[in-house]
Amino acid sequence: MPNIKAKSIENINAANLLIEHKMFGASIHCSYYSGFQLSKYVACHHLKISYDTQDKESKGKDSHFYIFNLVNEDLKKKNRFYSNDYSCFFQYLKMLRRKADYSSQITTDKSANEAIKYSNELQKLLIEKYSI
Amino acid sequence: MEVKDFIISSLVNISKNIFGIYFKYAYDEVTNFHIIEVSPEEIRRRDDLYMNMEYELWESFRNTFPNEDLLISAPNEINDMHNIIYESSSSSVVYSEPDLYLNFSLIETNSHNCFENDYLLAA
Numbered sequence: 318m319p320n321i322k323a324k325s326i327e328n329i330n331a332a333n334l335l336i337e338h339k340m341f342g343a344s345i346h347c348s349y350y351s352g353f354q355l356s357k358y359v360a361c362h363h364l365k366i367s368y369d370t371q372d373k374e375s376k377g378k379d380s381h382f383y384i385f386n387l388v389n390e391d392l393k394k395k396n397r398f399y400s401n402d403y404s405c406f407f408q409y410l411k412m413l414r415r416k417a418d419y420s421s422q423i424t425t426d427k428s429a430n431e432a433i434k435y436s437n438e439l440q441k442l443l444i445e446k447y448s449i
Numbered sequence: 450m451e452v453k454d455f456i457i458s459s460l461v462n463i464s465k466n467i468f469g470i471y472f473k474y475a476y477d478e479v480t481n482f483h484i485i486e487v488s489p490e491e492i493r494r495r496d497d498l499y500m501n502m503e504y505e506l507w508e509s510f511r512n513t514f515p516n517e518d519l520l521i522s523a524p525n526e527i528n529d530m531h532n533i534i535y536e537s538s539s540s541s542v543v544y545s546e547p548d549l550y551l552n553f554s555l556i557e558t559n560s561h562n563c564f565e566n567d568y569l570l571a572a
Contacts, residue, residue: 397504401521404507408482408520413527415480422479431527 319362322449325354329440332433341429345417348432349410352439353381355449356407360387363447381411388443395446406439452514456483457535459509463502464539467492470499471538475530483517486524493523 328351335344360366364387366374375383385407392399413432417424443449450458453476460472473486487493487503494500503521510519522528 398500401500401503401507405520405522408518409522411518412477412480412482412484412520415482420479425527428527431525 319358321354321358321361321368325351325358325440328354329433329436332429332436336426336429336433339426341426342417342424344429345410345413345424345432348429348436349414352407352410352436353384355440355443356384356388359391359443359447359449360384363449364388364391392446399442399446402442403439406435406442409435410439450513452483452517453534455510455513456485456519459506460485460535460537463499463506464537466502467496467499468539472536473524473530473533474535475528475533477529478532479529481518483519484528484530485519485521486528486530487521488524490523 328347332344332347332351335341335347357368357371360371361368366387371384371387372380389400389403389407392403410432413428413435416422417428417432456474460474464470464472469489470492471488475484476482477484492499493503507519507521510517520528
């Protein structure tokens with residue numbers, strides 16, 4: 318299995334384990350990266366943009382938005398409504414991670430569970446549309 | 450146009466076209482996200498006209514405000530909607546007259562003001 322896809326699976330498993338141990342902020346971090354890494358995998362293996370090219374082209378930019386944009390543009394070509402869902406799931410994860418990683422607020426189990434839900438939804442969408 | 454005006458203008462436009470839709474728009478100052486909650490779910494994910502308009506909103510927002518963050522979602526208690534900026538609900542009544550007019554009211558709450566607009570549209 319390609320490394321990035323394996324990392325994505327590891328991160329969603331870690332997110333679940335972290336919730337069991339009441340480490341909600343760290344769990345959200347893992348949920349976010351699980352979705353982001355599967356998006357990188359799609360960009361490489363289905364859009365044929367190698368990881369090296371991804372790194373070079375996103376240098377000096379918002380590298381996460383760069384990956385989001387690559388996948389989103391391709392989903393739009395398949396069906397513009399897929400883009401609505403992908404945008405919603407990705408933005409939810411981004412918002413929850415920003416709050417968990419950078420704010421002084423305590424992260425709740427509810428937020429951590431929602432992050433896992435949206436990460437799973439994002440991955441389900443990519444797995445279905447790219448037959449991963 | 451300011452980002453908040455852009456969003457309100459977009460929501461007013463959607464409300465005029467989609468009867469029975471409910472919007473709540475807030476700005477989360479902790480995450481700097483513009484959050485739009487949309488209901489009911491039958492419209493949000495089953496009405497093609499609405500979904501096309503949502504798609505256009507995502508696209509135009511990203512193109513116009515590349516440094517801002519937007520979330521359009523179903524209502525969710527994890528969304529911080531305390532800093533409400535705009536709220537609207539539209540309801541429709543279809544009259545069975547020969548020339549079939551649609552009459553609906555759009556109730557809007559914009560910051561601290563609440564006002565109601567009546568629209569009469571030819572079907």
